[in-house]
Amino acid sequence: MTVTAQREQELLASVPTGLLINGEWRDASSGKTFDVHDPATGKVLTSLQDATSEDALAALDAADAVQREWALSAPRDRAEILRRAFDLVTERAEDFALLMTLEMGKPLAEARGEVAYGAEFLRWFSEETVRHYGRYFTSPEGKNKMIVTHKPVGPSLLITPWNFPLAMATRKVAPAVAAGCTMVLKPAKLTPLTSQLFAQTMMEAGLPAGVLNVVSGTSASSISGPLMKDRRLRKVSFTGSTPVGVRLMKDAAENVLRTSMELGGNAPFLVFEDADLDAAVQGAMAAKMRNMGEACTAANRFLVHEAVAEEFTQKFADAMKALKPLRGTDPESTVGPIIDGGARDDVHALVTEAVDAGADVVTGGAPVEGDGYFYQPTVLKVSSGSPILGQEIFGPVAPVITFSSEEEAIELANASEYGLASYIYTRDVNKLFRVSEQIEFGLVGFNAGVISNASAPFGGVKQSGLGREGGAEGIEEYTTVQYIGIADP
Numbered sequence: 001m002t003v004t005a006q007r008e009q010e011l012l013a014s015v016p017t018g019l020l021i022n023g024e025w026r027d028a029s030s031g032k033t034f035d036v037h038d039p040a041t042g043k044v045l046t047s048l049q050d051a052t053s054e055d056a057l058a059a060l061d062a063a064d065a066v067q068r069e070w071a072l073s074a075p076r077d078r079a080e081i082l083r084r085a086f087d088l089v090t091e092r093a094e095d096f097a098l099l100m101t102l103e104m105g106k107p108l109a110e111a112r113g114e115v116a117y118g119a120e121f122l123r124w125f126s127e128e129t130v131r132h133y134g135r136y137f138t139s140p141e142g143k144n145k146m147i148v149t150h151k152p153v154g155p156s157l158l159i160t161p162w163n164f165p166l167a168m169a170t171r172k173v174a175p176a177v178a179a180g181c182t183m184v185l186k187p188a189k190l191t192p193l194t195s196q197l198f199a200q201t202m203m204e205a206g207l208p209a210g211v212l213n214v215v216s217g218t219s220a221s222s223i224s225g226p227l228m229k230d231r232r233l234r235k236v237s238f239t240g241s242t243p244v245g246v247r248l249m250k251d252a253a254e255n256v257l258r259t260s261m262e263l264g265g266n267a268p269f270l271v272f273e274d275a276d277l278d279a280a281v282q283g284a285m286a287a288k289m290r291n292m293g294e295a296c297t298a299a300n301r302f303l304v305h306e307a308v309a310e311e312f313t314q315k316f317a318d319a320m321k322a323l324k325p326l327r328g329t330d331p332e333s334t335v336g337p338i339i340d341g342g343a344r345d346d347v348h349a350l351v352t353e354a355v356d357a358g359a360d361v362v363t364g365g366a367p368v369e370g371d372g373y374f375y376q377p378t379v380l381k382v383s384s385g386s387p388i389l390g391q392e393i394f395g396p397v398a399p400v401i402t403f404s405s406e407e408e409a410i411e412l413a414n415a416s417e418y419g420l421a422s423y424i425y426t427r428d429v430n431k432l433f434r435v436s437e438q439i440e441f442g443l444v445g446f447n448a449g450v451i452s453n454a455s456a457p458f459g460g461v462k463q464s465g466l467g468r469e470g471g472a473e474g475i476e477e478y479t480t481v482q483y484i485g486i487a488d489p
């Protein structure tokens with residue numbers, strides 16, 4: 001069913017437009033607002049208050065004021081808030097999905113998938129909250145008793161990107177709540193509406209005032225800058241590009257802050273000669289085209305054994321050609337727009353550069369004429385050394401390159417400064433273990449194009465970052481360890 005304009009307007013009107021500080025939605029101290037756009041049409045959806053440095057510090061004041069009390073709250077109470085939030089997000093799944101489609105562009109079916117995935121962090125960490133134990137043991141000398149406990153790290157700055165507006169927020173907020181940290185959340189200026197609605201939902205779920213503060217705004221550095229210097233801040237958790245992450249790590253060093261860094265990716269997708277090719281094409285579509293290729297886990301380099309490269313590439317190109325680039329609210333849409341005009345120009349520049357360097361265009365290769373920032377699903381045949389292999393593409397473009405041996409496949413996979421996601425298609429489980437042992441990636445999909453799951457640790461190595469989100473590891477990012485040594489009685 002097509003979404004009506006009235007439904008869109010009613011939903012947009014229900015989203016809080018202020019800054020959430022100490023449990024209240026406030027206007028920005030400057031009185032300024034900024035517009036949020038629909039990337040499928042380029043039109044303004046709504047305007048939000050534009051946070052300043054002063055507002056950011058007011059948010060930290062609120063977070064700091066309740067940190068001690070929040071740290072002492074009962075784990076069961078925090079668990080129940082998260083569980084209620086899971087229920088509320090799930091009940092309002094259609095609103096969250098439509099809001100993400102409107103501000104980010106992804107087709108509604110995909111946005112529904114993100115709601116399910118994003119909500120799961122709330123449920124997972126509600127369960128983790130009450131099962132996060134310390135240790136009690138006798139010292140090796142047999143004289144003393146020792147206790148090791150976990151405490152919340154303290155007020156945390158959470159900075160999220162625009163590409164998964166709900167999941168990137170829940171993946172940080174849920175473990176921070178579970179651990180007993182207070183927070184200042186700074187969503188990306190291109191897609192802040194989902195975080196606004198999510199924060200409202202957290203308050204409805206019973207989160208005390210001041211625990212979660214949200215400062216949306218256009219000047220990221222004005223918001224984060226004063227917080228990163230403030231001794232009351234204890235942690236920064238960032239998801240976004242590697243250059244911004246590096247800059248934040250430098251700022252974090254000055255203030256000795258704990259950091260979690262989920263940065264860029266350049267995932268290899270390996271197809272061996274014994275792979276089930278139809279399954280590999282299906283997996284390739286998911287790994288490449290989820291979120292229009294605007295994902296840190298997006299397959300960026302298709303490394304295919306030369307014996308099956310022709311067949312794989314043809315089938316893959318046919319599947320890409322069959323996609324329908326339409327506004328995400330259209331039930332026929334199977335691929336949405338790129339987030340904005342500049343990002344689409346960047347994608348096209350990468351394709352043009354690759355073609356100039358000798359790539360063959362199998363399908364696509366150009367922007368889609370008309371409203372919004374759509375780009376044709378594109379498959380390129382490239383050879384080793386093509387400039388596109390060294391870049392995070394962040395768009396619906398798939399370079400395919402062949403290899404002739406397992407060793408060469410491993411070498412090509414590792415020939416990237418990034419190390420987040422990777423994918424391996426083979427029927428041989430021994431090959432899976434051999435290859436995954438030798439490739440430098442935090443995540444490996446085995447005959448699977450999408451493996452993100454709230455119960456599993458997500459994160460990368462090399463320039464893809466530090467730390468893990470989700471899984472049993474996720475809560476550790478927000479805790480610090482205290483050891484109590486007890487004299488022998």
Ligand code: NAD
Nearest residue numbers: 160161162187188220221224240241244262263264265296
């Ligand atoms: P970005 O680095 O431009 O922005 C991310 C966030 O940082 C936004 O909220 C932005 O406002 C803020 N920011 C920008 N400059 C800042 C500064 N100087 N100080 C403080 N904050 C600042 O990234 P993006 O374009 O929003 O997202 C795309 C990038 O994110 C890609 O590189 C992608 O791979 C990465 N990403 C990584 C993961 C992961 O889990 N590893 C997940 C999603 C996206």
